[in-house]
Amino acid sequence: MIIFTDPDTPGEHIRRLIGSNVSGCKHAFINKEKAKTPKKVGVEHASKEDLWDALCNYVTFENKEEVLSWQDFIDLGLVGNKELRFQVCEAFHIGPCNAKTCFKRLNQMNITKKRYNRKESFMKQAIATVKKTKEIQEKYKVFTKKSFGQNFIIEPGVVEKIANAAIQSKDELVFEIGPGIGALTQFLCEKSNQVIAFEIDERLPVVLENEIGFDHLQIVLEDILKVDIDEKIREFRKPGQKVVFASNLPYYITTPILFKLFEAKEEIERITVMMQKEVGERFLAHENDKEYNALSVITQYRCDVKKVMDVSRRVFWPSPNVDSMVVQFSFHHKHHLDDEAYFFDLVKACFTQRRKTIYNNFQGFVKDKNLAKELLEKANIEPSTRAQQCTLEDFIRLYEVTYEGTGKGKN
Numbered sequence: 532m533i534i535f536t537d538p539d540t541p542g543e544h545i546r547r548l549i550g551s552n553v554s555g556c557k558h559a560f561i562n563k564e565k566a567k568t569p570k571k572v573g574v575e576h577a578s579k580e581d582l583w584d585a586l587c588n589y590v591t592f593e594n595k596e597e598v599l600s601w602q603d604f605i606d607l608g609l610v611g612n613k614e615l616r617f618q619v620c621e622a623f624h625i626g627p628c629n630a631k632t633c634f635k636r637l638n639q640m641n642i643t644k645k646r647y648n649r650k651e652s653f654m655k656q657a658i659a660t661v662k663k664t665k666e667i668q669e670k671y672k673v674f675t676k677k678s679f680g681q682n683f684i685i686e687p688g689v690v691e692k693i694a695n696a697a698i699q700s701k702d703e704l705v706f707e708i709g710p711g712i713g714a715l716t717q718f719l720c721e722k723s724n725q726v727i728a729f730e731i732d733e734r735l736p737v738v739l740e741n742e743i744g745f746d747h748l749q750i751v752l753e754d755i756l757k758v759d760i761d762e763k764i765r766e767f768r769k770p771g772q773k774v775v776f777a778s779n780l781p782y783y784i785t786t787p788i789l790f791k792l793f794e795a796k797e798e799i800e801r802i803t804v805m806m807q808k809e810v811g812e813r814f815l816a817h818e819n820d821k822e823y824n825a826l827s828v829i830t831q832y833r834c835d836v837k838k839v840m841d842v843s844r845r846v847f848w849p850s851p852n853v854d855s856m857v858v859q860f861s862f863h864h865k866h867h868l869d870d871e872a873y874f875f876d877l878v879k880a881c882f883t884q885r886r887k888t889i890y891n892n893f894q895g896f897v898k899d900k901n902l903a904k905e906l907l908e909k910a911n912i913e914p915s916t917r918a919q920q921c922t923l924e925d926f927i928r929l930y931e932v933t934y935e936g937t938g939k940g941k942n
Contacts, residue, residue, distance in 0.1 A: 533589050535559040538626065539572045550592070558592060560626030561585040580692075580840040587695040588624040592639035603644045604634050619647075657687035658742060659714035664848055667712050667742060673734050684714045684779060686846035693857055694718035696839045697777035697803035704768050708755050708778035708788060713739050715779055720745040727767055729755045755788055764797040774798065779805040782851070786810070786826065789860070793833050802834075802860040805842060811856035823919045825882040829875055831923050834860040866927065874930045881918040881926070889921065890914035893929075897937060906932050 534549050534556050536542035550556050566577040574582065609616045610630050617627050625636045637647070657663065664683050668674055684690055693715060698705060701724045710716040710728040716739060719726050726748045730736060736750045751763070764774055776799065780788055785806045792802055809822075814830050815838055816822040830836055839857035844850050868874050880896035881889050889912060894903035907914050910929040912921060921929075 533557045533559050533586065535561075535574065535586065537573045538563040538566055557589040558625075559585045559589040560624060562621070562627065580838075583839065584692055584695060585624075587699075590624055590636075590640055592636060594639050594641040597638050598641055598643045599634070599638050599647070601634065604630075604637075607644070607647060609633060657690075657714075658712060658717050659684045659687040659690045661685045661848060664712065664714075667738060671734070671738050673712065673732075673738055682847040682849060682851050683711055684846055685848045687714075687718075689840075689842055689846050690715045690779075691718050692840060693777060693779075693803060693805065694722050696857065696859060697775055697801070698722040700773070703773045703775050703800070704764075706763070706774070706776045708776065709781060710739060710750075711735065711779070713743050715777065716748065717743055719777055720748050723747075725767070727751060727763070729753055729758065731755070756784065756791060760791060760795040761797045764795070764799075768797075773800040775800050776802040777804070782807045782810070782853075789830075793830070793860075799862055801862065803839065803857065804860075805855050805857050808841065808854045808856040811838065811858045814858055814860075818920055818922050820919075824885075825875075825879045825918075828878045828923055828926055830860065832866055832871075832874070832927075833862060835863050836860055868927070868930060870934065873934065874926070877930055877933060878926050881921070881929075885917070885919065887917075888914060889916050889918045892918060897933065902936070906936050909936070 532553060532555070534546050535558075536546045538561055546558065550558070561574060561577055561581060563572060565581045566572060566574050568576050577585075604610065609619060616630060616633055619637075620627050620633060623637065623640065623642065625633070625640070628636065658667065664685055698719065701722065703723055703725075705719050705723045705726045707716055707719055707726060707728040710730055711732075712735065716726065716728055720743060724747050726745070728739065728748065728750050730739070730750055730752055731754045733752060736752055739748065739750055749767075751758075768774055774797070776792060778788075785804070789802070789804070792799060812822045813824055813826050814836050816824070816827045820827075837859050839859050842855040842857060844852070844854050847855075877896060881892050883892045883895065890903060890907060893907065894900045897903050897906065904914050906929065909932040910925065912925055912929060
């Protein structure tokens with residue numbers, strides 16, 4: 532159970548009441564500024580992205596021993612400095628609170644002085660800042676290359692949210708594509724005990740090794756489009772380990788990389804990626820949306836797709852000409868067609884010319900006007916319908932009657 536209450540005094544009273552009567556609860560907190568209107572405070576006023584972020588960062592108050600002394604707490608400057616204390620509360624996701632409650636919650640989370648100092652140091656030295664990015668570029672002479680589609684993120688809050696959405700357990704095997712100078716990598720390594728980063732730019736492994744400082748990061752200097760994904764998963768995955776991918780993908784090769792992952796035979800739990808906003812909207816589109824196309828259908832055949840958050844172009848260095856979006860693909864394994872390649876070709880054919888009816892496009896696929904009409908009717912699809920009006924289930928029915936009706940299913 533996750534206790535997630537309004538960020539006000541009555542909400543905290545409810546939290547304490549439930550927590551004292553129900554054992555093993557987890558706690559999620561949201562900043563009051565993200566959950567209020569000019570007149571009211573409540574989680575119902577928060578955005579979906581902020582709610583998701585809060586739930587992803589739930590904490591557990593289990594430890595009953597004092598691992599951080601009151602004197603340590605004072606020495607860290609957390610008594611009498613409300614601004615610093617609230618920054619600490621946000622960093623550890625324990626909700627804004629007074630000194631006494633903050634001290635209690637840090638102990639309940641088993642936060643020792645050493646762990647506190649490591650977290651503080653980590654946050655201060657985040658790579659995703661203008662200052663640190665420029666410092667690394669000058670130190671290693673690694674200025675952005677247009678040929679690799681490089682744009683470095685300079686807002687630590689953004690990469691932290693991506694990492695939080697991408698990883699649900701420290702035991703998950705995390706593959707990152709295109710780590711760059713390590714802005715996202717740094718947070719992935721904080722969240723997971725095993726991170727494998729694929730990098731094509733031979734200048735960057737030394738940067739990652741020197742700047743990240745985590746022993747459980749392994750860098751693979753290879754082009755992801757030429758890598759055997761299944762082989763790499765088998766090489767690094769431990770028995771029973773879940774596999775996830777996370778990336779700030781170069782915009783010009785977003786779709787080829789994603790489809791390479793979609794086609795992998797080894798099981799992947801989820802993929803969380805930053806991409807051009809326009810491309811993200813196509814992945815998220817449903818029937819009758821103007822962005823809905825073959826890409827939307829094929830993606831939804833394999834995955835449940837959701838938007839994690841929108842990202843402004845202003846959080847990159849150098850700034851691109853378009854805004855971005857973080858999208859998550861969770862593999863659902865709901866559909867198991869005999870010939871998926873044939874299904875994908877059929878879907879693409881139906882969207883060949885968007886202004887034409889599905890009948891006009893589909894007859895080019897089966898090479899027979901009468902057969903095209905017959906198959907559409909068998910699939911309960913009106914020939915005058917346009918492809919962008921059809922659901923995934925419509926296309927699956929059309930595949931089934933076509934696969935059988937053209938003799939493909941008998942081969």
